[in-house]
Amino acid sequence: MSLLRNIASGLRSLFRKERVSHDLDDELNGFLEMAAEEKMKRGMSRRDAFRAVRLERGSLEVAKEIVCSAAWESFVETCWADIRFGLRTLRKSPAFTAVALLTLALGIGANTAIFTLIHAVMLKSLPVASPTQLYRLGDNNSCCVMVGTQEGGSFVLYSYALYENLRDHTPEFGELAAFEPWTSDLSVRRNGSAAEPYRGEFVSANYFNTLGVRAFAGRLLAPPDDSASAPRVAVMNYHTWQQRFGLDPSVIGSTLNINGVPCAIAGVTPPGFYGDTLRSDPPDFWLPLATDPEKWRLPNAAVEWLYLVGRLKSGFAPEPVQARLTVELQEWLSSHREVIPDRDLKDIPRQYIHLTPAARGVEKLRTDYETGLHLLVTLSALLLLIACANIANLLLARGSANGSQMAVRLALGAPRHRLIRQMLTESVLLALMGGAAGLYVAYAGTRTILLLAFRGASYVPIDARPSLPVLGFSILLSLMTGIVFGILPAWTASQSDPLDALRGAGRSTGDRASVLQKSLVVAQVAFSIALLIAAGLVTQSLRNLEGQHFGFVTDGRLIVNIAPSLSGYTLDKLDGLYQRLEETMQQIPGVLTASLSWYSPLGGNNASERVYIQGKAPDYRWTAPSWDRVGPHYFEAIGTRLLRGRVIEERDRPGGLNVAVINETFARRFFPNEDPIGQHLGMTDVSHSGDYEIVGIVEDAKYKDTRGPAYATFFLPLLQTPPGESVRGWVGAIELHVAGKPENLEPAARKTLADVDPNLPVLNMVSFGEQVAHNFNQERLIARLTELFGALALILACVGLYGVTAYGVARRTNEIGIRMALGADRRNVLGLVLRAALTQLGMGLAMGIPAALAGGRVLVSQLYGVKSYDPMIIGVAAAVLAACAVLAALVPARRATRVDPIVALHYE
């Protein structure tokens, strides 16, 4: 109550200031007069009486001042006064204000942009009910399809049978859902129109119940949908409904043709829901696991391919549940020995389930981008520090110019803390204004970063618009920034000696402010060189990555990704489709070579499988080699060289000799001392080791990992299988080697494909170069941002050096005049000014380069083909910085040489 009354009373005196002040005057006057009357009654004259009262009780003005300043509203009032004063000061020096605001907007904006991403990727929970009750069974992001025990013993991927067992025997979970770790391509047709590609995720029917998501319209999946005999249904993402179906309400309940099967759209998820994993291109549709087109997975208890997330009932701690799950897991594995390969049986007792909090879902982006984001946080913080140093410097220079004003105010009795407070108010005001402008920079920056980071994606469910936490962060950061860059100049100014004002000062050359200014420039140079070197390292690393020898040629190549399985092709029709595709694509004008394959290099896909070499014992030391299915002319089409033997040709068809082509690493690993050509290999088990004859060796090429060496790989013809087996690995990519720009061929390719089969879903077309470039999104993002930050730091450091030098010249005009009058020539004067600037530059470099070397060691894990110290990069960075700095210092230095001694001496 009393707090409320206090606030009310304070507000009254703030808003009815005159009235309240008038009341107080009346009261105090009354006090004075009553006291005086008393004294006059005792015989004093009126004048003496008033004088006596003032002596006894203090002056009324002082009393009023004391009473007013004791209340909290007076603090508000002085703040308000300081703010108005600050605004006036800022308006009076528009150039300073503009430079400071721009610097701050960039500095705070960059940090806010990075925070927006960190908030979205690392801090924000899934938009679901009570996300903290969600736990994931497993602690890493292993993918995708596995058999047997799992790496390190931590179970992450589960077979459907194991999922059902855990779901039905762990009552601590209110719900336990299973879903595929990836999203799948869907081919969707609406009312007989052409097939369009969408993304889908196959989930258990209790998925939405587990996550606690309610339908925005219609209904979501429900347990009966798990049955294979249930009518086909799908749930649509709100974003998809909005973007692709124009929020048309008639879509809900209607039937779409998904992967060749009619499917009712049961409902739409709420806006903002993107599924269990924050990722680019989230699912457009969620479908029941029972409708997964890869039908062999669900009934096979050996195939581990599902992620599990459960909602713990309230009151249950994760640790005991985790222990119970581990027991259940080991019991299940022990009682299902037939699904575990022999070599893994001994590992069963070491398998365990670790429950990880899943409030943020499956943290894929976080895992992928964590190091990159940390690096960006460091860099943007560094940039902001440089910006702070720069503005502190400008404020110091301005403060020295206003030094005499400060001194006068101090001499007149202003308390130092009031001066500091007033100057800090001005800095914080500046910072808040800069922060407000920074919000726009942050918005634009976040969008740019998202575009860079997810190049090739059509939608990223991260909102670049500042949310409340981001806004709060930005305001806090602005406040802190204002204090950081304001405190030094404010302190220095408040320390000015009142006597200076009276002496007409400004002559001394070694005052505190100029030492501070120089140290700030040194710090700026040090930070800038560190940023420039970092930019050099990551840029060189990116160039090495992109320019490396991949084992194929990207120039003039177009990749068309298709999905025949989605439009209902069956095995018997594949041969015809492949032949027609090979023929027609080859005939498109401008196509030099056309070929087909299961998947193309660096397109995100990779398959691996154990091989058995005829006449050799199985060797489990190595990870399973990769394999791909390729058509005739494939290696020619992507520009991979044949080293020995022959490639896969037209004659390598079903019924002919089953052949395989291997790469160099495969040859080295499995045939270290013999000729691989003519040897035999096979998959599945030892009895198949004679299935394929090796007929050729091609050069190594990178298909998945861009940094490590190429995987050992073998290539099989598109349709050859051991007798009685059906083909695994259907064609998913068409490779076209074309004359001219690959993009120009897209319409012709699309038309040809439509001629072959209008229902054949074309997932996307992308030039080979662009497909490869998508692999370096994170590296490119970091390189571009570091370059940008480095360039900004360079500019800021040069502005700082220019400012300090120019200010020094202005202050020493008098001294320079005397020197020239005494015979110093222009060269002497130039040297005098430049020497000071170069000293700061040298000190900055001396401090920044070792710091950059230390930082480089942290960076080295991110670098490719660059050492943490590269003398060339350090040399170039230092040279660029030195050149810019000398230029910045030269301008005021030349002005110094033009000082006319007569004018200089007359000055003052």
Added chain:
Amino acid sequence: MADKPSDLVQGTLDMLILKTLALEPMHGYGIAVRLEQMSQGVFRPNAGSLFMAIQRLQRDGLIKGEWKSSENNRRAKYYVLTDQGRKRLNSETREWGRQVAAIARILEAS
């Protein structure tokens, strides 16, 4: 101490003002005079501290002010103790008594 009015023990001015007003409603000057009389000239608060204390008490809701005309037809702001103020005075008086007794015991110990 004879020549110069003594400084009040920190925080006691509020309590003394409450005590003064417990006797009868009073304006600022009246409070000052009464304090001086009752302390036989030992306490003579200056206007600044007096009115600061009055403002504080008013904001805490312990006293209420009202403009009235005084005995010699002058408009003055009279202050009245509120119920809350009366309670506070009682509790503070008790606490003061306890402390003074305790201090006295310490000082008299030999």
